[in-house]
Amino acid sequence: MVDLVAQALAGEKFAIAKLISCFESAHPDAQKDCIAIEKQLIAQNPEKALLVGLTGAPGAGKSTLIQHLVNSILAMRPQWRIAIVAVDPSSPVSGGSLLGDRTRVQFEQHEQVYFRSQASDLELGGIGRNTYRVCRLLRKIFNLVLVESVGVGQSEIEIAHLADTTLLALQPFSGDEIQFMKSGIMEVPQAFVITKCDAEDLAKRSLHQLQASLGFLQRIDSKNLPPIFQTSSWRRTGFSELAQFVLSAQPLDPAAELERENYFLRKEIRYYFGEYGLRRLEGRIVETVGKNFEERRQLLLGELRALLEA
Numbered sequence: 001m002v003d004l005v006a007q008a009l010a011g012e013k014f015a016i017a018k019l020i021s022c023f024e025s026a027h028p029d030a031q032k033d034c035i036a037i038e039k040q041l042i043a044q045n046p047e048k049a050l051l052v053g054l055t056g057a058p059g060a061g062k063s064t065l066i067q068h069l070v071n072s073i074l075a076m077r078p079q080w081r082i083a084i085v086a087v088d089p090s091s092p093v094s095g096g097s098l099l100g101d102r103t104r105v106q107f108e109q110h111e112q113v114y115f116r117s118q119a120s121d122l123e124l125g126g127i128g129r130n131t132y133r134v135c136r137l138l139r140k141i142f143n144l145v146l147v148e149s150v151g152v153g154q155s156e157i158e159i160a161h162l163a164d165t166t167l168l169a170l171q172p173f174s175g176d177e178i179q180f181m182k183s184g185i186m187e188v189p190q191a192f193v194i195t196k197c198d199a200e201d202l203a204k205r206s207l208h209q210l211q212a213s214l215g216f217l218q219r220i221d222s223k224n225l226p227p228i229f230q231t232s233s234w235r236r237t238g239f240s241e242l243a244q245f246v247l248s249a250q251p252l253d254p255a256a257e258l259e260r261e262n263y264f265l266r267k268e269i270r271y272y273f274g275e276y277g278l279r280r281l282e283g284r285i286v287e288t289v290g291k292n293f294e295e296r297r298q299l300l301l302g303e304l305r306a307l308l309e310a
């Protein structure tokens with residue numbers, strides 16, 4: 001395990017994939033390994049990378065955006081290593097990830113870029129069962145972690161719980177804004193990106209429309225609107241401005257980080273054991289604060305299992 005962690009920190013993709021598999025595994029022994037990996041990583045690297053979420057309607061241009069954004073960031077930070085997690089919609093019939101259905105991003109030209117896809121889980125709000133834990137792992141190995149989630153139901157809101165900074169991609173005049181306004185999603189992101197701004201007048205008109213829509217939202221302070229970026233993969237414009245924004249964003253402070261940790265613990269407990277489990281464990285959730293996340297997870301899920309089996 002010590003070797004594997006050292007290799008992953010040195011950027012070896014095979015080792016990184018093995019570590020991720022451990023966090024995705026449902027095997028009982030895997031949790032012990034996860035605890036050991038987390039300890040090793042904390043000992044070897046006290047830093048945590050920024051976690052950026054990108055969401056938007058299907059086909060809005062998210063993957064293309066990530067590809068150009070990563071290129072721009074690497075032009076500014078040539079030594080950086082970047083991980084991309086794509087949360088793919090899963091088939092309601094087979095439960096499997098519909099990998100072939102989405103445009104796959106090609107990053108082969110960069111040795112420092114690592115790509116991983118995960119199946120989403122609608123019951124968990126559209127992100128994968130282990131996405132949070134895998135992102136925690138990747139934040140210790142990479143300088144930046146980007147998560148793309150497809151807009152299905154509430155996944156836009158869920159990714160905002162997951163990420164330090166959330167970007168919402170919108171296509172010009174797609175009608176997505178109206179849907180997003182109704183469901184509260186427009187209030188979620190730290191920045192908007194209007195994609196496919198291939199022509200000047202289209203860019204201008206769609207910017208005005210978005211600004212006007214945001215003006216209607218009571219919960220957004222009209223003097224403090226989130227920044228709006230406009231990109232075109234065709235013209236290759238807007239990506240360096242967006243890259244600057246990402247590079248200037250800050251990870252959550254420790255208090256917010258702990259809140260996020262508890263949010264995902266509660267969510268998992270509710271998923272497996274329902275509201276009853278959550279009520280039984282609420283006190284223990286608070287008592288275990290101070291331990292590493294994977295240790296808390298093992299302890300809490302183990303205690304509930306024992307309680308229900310007794």
Ligand SMILES: Nc1nc2c(ncn2[C@@H]2O[C@H](COP(=O)(O)OP(=O)(O)OP(=O)(O)O)[C@@H](O)[C@H]2O)c(=O)[nH]1
Pocket residue numbers: 056057058059060061062063064065101102103150151195196197198231232233234
């Ligand atoms: N004209 C134009 N087309 C674009 C631009 N960006 C993306 N596209 C096209 O839009 C389509 C969808 O792009 P993707 O990047 O796969 O969009 P996505 O949001 O990741 O899609 P899903 O992951 O399937 O939800 C592709 O055919 C892209 O070529 C752009 O800036 N201009």
Ligand SMILES: [Mg+2]
Pocket residue numbers: 062063064102103148
């Ligand atoms: Mg995509």
